[in-house]
Amino acid sequence: MAKEERLIERQDVSGGVLLVDDVGKIQYINEHACEKFGYKMGGLPGLGLYFDEFLPKIDPETVAEGIVTSTYGLNAEGELFPLFFSMNSFRLDGELYFLYVFHDGENRARLADKMSASPNELVDYKFALDQAAIVAITDQRGKIKYVNDKFCEISKYRAGELLGEDHRIINSGYHPREFFTDLWQAITAGRVWHGEIKNRAKDGSYYWVDTTIIPFLDGDGKPYQYLAIRFEITERKRIEAELQKMTAQIIDVQEEERKRLSRELHDGLGQNLYSHLITINRLMSELDHPLLVQMQEEAMEMIEEIRDLSWELRPSVLDDLGLVPAIRSFLTRYSNHYKIAVHFDCVLGRRLAPGTETTIYRVIQEALTNVRKYAGVDEAAVTIREYEDAVRVMIEDCGRGFDISGGPRGVGLFSMDERARASGGELQIISEPGKGTKVILEVPVG
Known part of the structure; x- marks a missing residue:
């Protein structure tokens, strides 16, 4: 039995496996890994390919041993797809090897048998979050280094088109520059930011997301990456816009009715009362009677009240x-x-x-x-x-x-x-x- 096969046997691994030597060449790949990367066992290119031809987004020197890591693999069609993996290093006959074991959401039970409780719990959290939320991780410069399937679904971009880009790729142009300046000032200072953002998908359609951005801080309190969790609210924003439009229409109707009532009070009832006041004044010039004085005062009070009411309803000077x-x-x-x-x-x-x-x-x-x-x-x-x-x-x-x-x-x-x-x-x-x-x-x- 070859030393590579003895090493696999010693690890008792089931699932997708890659065995890589210390210069990055693949020395062994099992059937499960072939399926995961979209190859048929008989149609797999010959061994001797390099690690980065299967996992182009991973720097092996940054991978912690025994810890579940999320990344993207490159399948036979040249497309990136998300996956989980864990890595352990071994020496056999004095030579260094790296064993990569791949898992997916359906194999979390298998993962639990091989990992400690803490990484497994994190995988469960991630799986649950991916079912409900749009998730992206960027580095400290804002370059996208991870997106989940829901992000791709709503933005209509493939993962490979998003990785390495920043979020300007989905900028709708709706928000002013100051909006994003304030956002970046908050998260680079280590504060969590929450707000609503209008984005533009690859096909030109627009969508709204309720967004929370969490900075991950290093030992010096400086952000080294950002986690963005989003929930689509496009339908809610559409309904809000419809309600705002309806409210504006109702207010316009109210103002038109106020204007009509104001003019009727002023030009109709008000003018009639003023005509009565003129008649009373003529009578007072010919007759001297206390009732005429009372009628004059009451008519003047009514005219003033109608003017005030007409003004409260809609002042004509506002339109004129x-x-x-x-x-x-x-x-x-x-x-x-x-x-x-x-x-x-x-x-x-x-x-x-x-x-x-x-x-x-x-x-x-x-x-x-x-x-x-x-x-x-x-x-x-x-x-x-x-x-x-x-x-x-x-x-x-x-x-x-x-x-x-x-x-x-x-x-x-x-x-x-x-x-x-x-x-x-x-x-x-x-x-x-x-x-x-x-x-x-x-x-x-x-």
Whole structure:
């Protein structure tokens, strides 16, 4: 019996086996390994091939003995496929050999007989994770060195097309440069990053993934590789987009109805009452009766109430003159009526889209209503700033404040948040008991 065969027999190995000498030449390969690499035993090229022609992604000097390692093998079709292996070195007749034993997910029981509990447990974890998640491992420079089958399935790339590349290969262009800058700053500092990313598959289709990236740190606390675990959320994002679109349509319908009611109150009922007031004034010029004075006062009060109601529903100045005049008019009425001085600082040099102007106006209106009801102050501030691609609005008071984590939000805060999202913007509430409140709205502009 040849010394290579005696060595195999001594190890009592079942499953896929490669025996490699100290220069990397394959000295023995069994039938199970042939099947795993896609060869028929009779059709296998002659022995003397090198290790890296079967396992091109592994540096033998970095493989720890007796530890299960995941890698990629190169099959007879020239394609990479994932596999597990363990390695042990032996000397026979003074010569050094390396024995590689291959396993797969179905042979974990066999693996348990040959490995210690700790590596076997890790293999089980990996198997379970691969069934549910999209997994990738990159080196410290971001180069991909491992992807699981689900990654290939969703990205529509073969493993061989992804290995050695970075994640720019699936960059959709949806996220700004700053998004990935912040991501890299977090993980290179050793912090776990979590967020949602829109990617582009090989065929041009787009998909969303909920992503967690975990840095693996060396003894100096520096990342030496990164594990990315992802779950596809494309359908959820589609539904969210549909809901946002529906919400925007509902808000538009509400605003149109408000506009219609406002005009009917102002131009219909309001004008009729004003005509009655003119008639009363004529009667008063001819008759002197206390009931006429009472009728005049009541008519004037009703006209004022209808004007206020019409204004609350939809100020005509917002449609006719635009956002800034409408806000100035609103703040004047607000300050006069509620005795709360509002400092207004605005840098906005143009008209915005009607929906955007309505969103900003309604958020300011609702925020100041909350100031009046809950803040307990006699002054507040509204600031509007225009940037290259967004408008930022801040409503601020130094009143009672509240605990933003203290329970569900009220109708007013919910309404502001829904309006912001329907416009593609974002609403932020900053508040603490006794330290006032800031409502910050950012909406994109073309």
